[in-house]
Amino acid sequence: MISFDFAYYRPTQLEEAVRLFGELKRRGHSPLYMAGGTEIVTLARISQLYTEAVIDIKAIPECVQLEETGSLIRIGSAVTLNRAADSGIFPLLGSLCDATADRTSRNQITVGGNLAGRIIYREAVLAFLVADSRLVAAGPSGMREIPIAEGFREVLRLQPGELLVRIETDAEYAALPYFHAKKRQLDVIDYPIVTLAALQRDGKVRMAFSGVCGFPFRSAEMEAELNRPALTAEERVDRALSRLPAPVLHDIRASADYRRHVLRTTMLDALEALEGTR
Amino acid sequence: MMRDGKEPYTAVLHVNGEDRPAVFRPADTLLHVLREKLGLTGAKPGCENGDCGACTVQVDGIPIKSCLMLAVEAEGKRVTTVEGLRGAPIQESFVKHWAFQCGYCTSGWIMNCDALTRLRPDADEKTIEQWLQSNLCRCLGQAEYGRAVQSLLNRPPAT
Numbered sequence: 001m002i003s004f005d006f007a008y009y010r011p012t013q014l015e016e017a018v019r020l021f022g023e024l025k026r027r028g029h030s031p032l033y034m035a036g037g038t039e040i041v042t043l044a045r046i047s048q049l050y051t052e053a054v055i056d057i058k059a060i061p062e063c064v065q066l067e068e069t070g071s072l073i074r075i076g077s078a079v080t081l082n083r084a085a086d087s088g089i090f091p092l093l094g095s096l097c098d099a100t101a102d103r104t105s106r107n108q109i110t111v112g113g114n115l116a117g118r119i120i121y122r123e124a125v126l127a128f129l130v131a132d133s134r135l136v137a138a139g140p141s142g143m144r145e146i147p148i149a150e151g152f153r154e155v156l157r158l159q160p161g162e163l164l165v166r167i168e169t170d171a172e173y174a175a176l177p178y179f180h181a182k183k184r185q186l187d188v189i190d191y192p193i194v195t196l197a198a199l200q201r202d203g204k205v206r207m208a209f210s211g212v213c214g215f216p217f218r219s220a221e222m223e224a225e226l227n228r229p230a231l232t233a234e235e236r237v238d239r240a241l242s243r244l245p246a247p248v249l250h251d252i253r254a255s256a257d258y259r260r261h262v263l264r265t266t267m268l269d270a271l272e273a274l275e276g277t278r
Numbered sequence: 279m280m281r282d283g284k285e286p287y288t289a290v291l292h293v294n295g296e297d298r299p300a301v302f303r304p305a306d307t308l309l310h311v312l313r314e315k316l317g318l319t320g321a322k323p324g325c326e327n328g329d330c331g332a333c334t335v336q337v338d339g340i341p342i343k344s345c346l347m348l349a350v351e352a353e354g355k356r357v358t359t360v361e362g363l364r365g366a367p368i369q370e371s372f373v374k375h376w377a378f379q380c381g382y383c384t385s386g387w388i389m390n391c392d393a394l395t396r397l398r399p400d401a402d403e404k405t406i407e408q409w410l411q412s413n414l415c416r417c418l419g420q421a422e423y424g425r426a427v428q429s430l431l432n433r434p435p436a437t
Contacts, residue, residue, distance in 0.1 A: 001310060001326075007281040008304035008350045038346045041307060042327050053281075054304075056351065104341045104390060104412035105328050189411055 002044045007053045014062055014138045014165065017055050021161050022140055029053040033163050035063070035078040035110035039117050049118075062138075062165050063112070071171050077112025077164040081124065084111055090169060092178040093127035096197055099182045100124065102189050112164045116156045119191075122216050123182070125152055126197035126208040129218040131173035137162040154215035176201055179270040183211075183262050185253050193254040194262045200274040207270065212263055213246040221245075226271070233271045237264055289353045293318065294362030304350045308342075309333045311349035312359060320360035320385045324414075331413030334386040335359050341393045341412070360385035367430055368392040377426040379417035387413050387423050395430040406431075 007029070011017040017033070024031035029052040034040055037056070043049035057063045063078040068089055075084055075093075082103070085094035093111075100123050101109055114124040127133075128148050135151040137144055139162035148167075151157055158164060179198040184190040192211035199206045204227045208218035225239035241264060248263075250256035286301045293316060300315045309326070312318045312335070324332035326345045333344045336358040363369055368391050371377070378384045394401060394409045401409070406427055410420065 002305040002307070005284045005303055005305050008287070008348065009281075036346075037348060037351065038328055041346050041348065044305070045326065058351075098408070101328070102331075102412040103409045104331060104334060104343055105346065107340050107342055108346055 002041070003047065004044070004050060006051050008056065009053065010056045010059050012059045012061075014060055014143075014163065017057060017060060017163055018138055018140060018161060020055055021163070024053045024055075025161065031055055033057055033116075035113040035116075036080065036108040037113075038105065038108050039113060039119065043118065057112075057163065063163075065166060068171055068174075073169040073171050073174060074166050075111055075169070076166045077115075078110050079112075081106040081109050081111065081114065084124075090127060090131075090174045092130070092174075092180060092197060092199065093124060095178075095180040096123045096127050096195075099180070099195070111167065115152065115167075116164060120214050120216075121191040121195070121210050123192070123195050123197075123210050125216050126195065126210055126218075128152070128167055128169065129208040129216070130197055130199045130206040131169045133167050133169040135167055136165045138165050139163070149218075152216075154217070173199065173201070177274055179273045181266050181269060183266060191253065193259055194266050196263075196266045196270055198270045198274060205271065205274055207267065209263070212248060212259060213244065214249060215246070217245055219243060219245050226267075233268055233275070237267045237271070240267065287350055289350065291316070291349070291352055291357060292355065293357045294359060300349070302349050304348065306349050307345050308335070308337075308347045308349045308352050308357070309344035312344060312357075318359050318361050321389075322382055322385060324383070324386075329414070330383065330386070331390060332383045332386040334389040334413065336389055336393055339393065339397070341390045358389070360388055363388065363392060366392055368395055368426065371426040371429050372423075375422050375426040375429065377419060377422040379415070379419050383413060383415050383417075387415070391423060391427045394427060399431060399433075401427075401431055 021031050031053040032051045034054040034056050058078045063076045065076040066079045081097035085097040111124050133148045135146045137158050177200045182195045183193045195210040197208050210216040221243040222240040226236050248256040248259050287304050288301050290297045290299050302311045321335050321344050322332040324330035328343050328346045334341050335344045338355050
């Protein structure tokens with residue numbers, strides 16, 4: 001049971017949602033946009049999140065859009081992980097969604113919520129990172145498009161009051177060779193020790209990670225090492241590992257040393273799958 | 279209109295084919311309102327964290343963990359609890375295959391498996407495994423739940 005009260009709003013238009021957010025903020029109600037709401041409900045229940053107003057975005061048509069039009073894939077922020085995966089619209093994203101939480105929970109967890117969540121193991125974002133997707137946000141000054149490398153650095157970075165409307169990806173990325181592995185401590189449903197998502201484009205490998213450091217990431221420095229010519233796969237992976245952007249997590253799921261070992265072998269698996277090298 | 283959230287919310291929820299008026303807090307979960315306001319105790323509180331699946335109901339025919347959904351979100355949707363199945367094939371199959379032990383998690387399993395057999399009548403092993411991972415059973419009845427589901431899948435249409 002959630003021990004505090006909050007007001008609930010269900011706008012049907014983007015402008016209405018943004019205006020509501022601004023008005024509630026001015027009144028000091030600490031509003032939150034809500035899509036699936038699973039993280040809001042679970043964190044509020046244990047008093048790790050407080051709000052006086054939630055703005056449910058699921059009735060806004062732009063937020064539940066899921067389509068491929070010509071060269072562009074559009075995925076609304078309130079599209080559920082199951083809907084995104086079952087559509088087959090972006091196979092790497094589908095594979096990542098299918099490995100997140102469990103099937104029933106994925107009927108509620110949304111793509112946007114997975115990007116915006118507080119839990120450090122966010123995995124849908126990995127597909128968008130390696131595909132150079134773009135975030136489309138609505139705010140008090142209107143709509144804007146943000147390259148994902150700018151809009152997602154460790155966490156989702158939007159302006160105050162901005163609402164993530166959708167994620168846009170060039171359709172060509174959906175057809176590229178990809179690799180995805182999620183390594184857990186033991187069970188089939190758990191947070192990852194290592195999640196790796198990779199794509200190969202123009203002969204170059206792109207990789208993004210979750211569970212390794214305290215945030216999901218894609219690293220240009222690591223990719224430069226991974227794509228260095230005339231070195232063995234092991235040499236390239238070891239050079240890439242020296243470029244990790246933050247300390248490797250060391251917790252109850254895995255020690256930092258073990259995580260690094262699993263990461264190394266998973267990166268080698270990815271190179272073997274995409275390049276046929278080992 | 280601005281609301282402060284402390285006002286009770288009045289809504290008509292469509293549950294098990296009936297319109298059920300209810301007064302609740304916007305912060306109340308669907309699980310809480312079903313049990314405490316509507317007297318439908320089939321959905322069970324287990325972890326209340328979305329992990330165990332004991333609270334599974336169907337919303338517009340899709341399995342949902344009612345501990346993760348606010349009751350206010352269910353307004354305008356069709357909610358089905360185990361009380362609303364009334365002798366569905368999956369219930370008979372659970373009995374036939376002894377797919378229950380202590381019984382606490384059974385209604386959650388039934389709601390998930392009922393949706394699986396209706397929405398994916400040609401489900402393969404991988405699909406069944408994926409769907410059944412959504413519920414936990416401390417009595418270890420998973421094999422029986424799987425058999426109960428299997429018996430209803432991939433059957434030729436009735437003539």
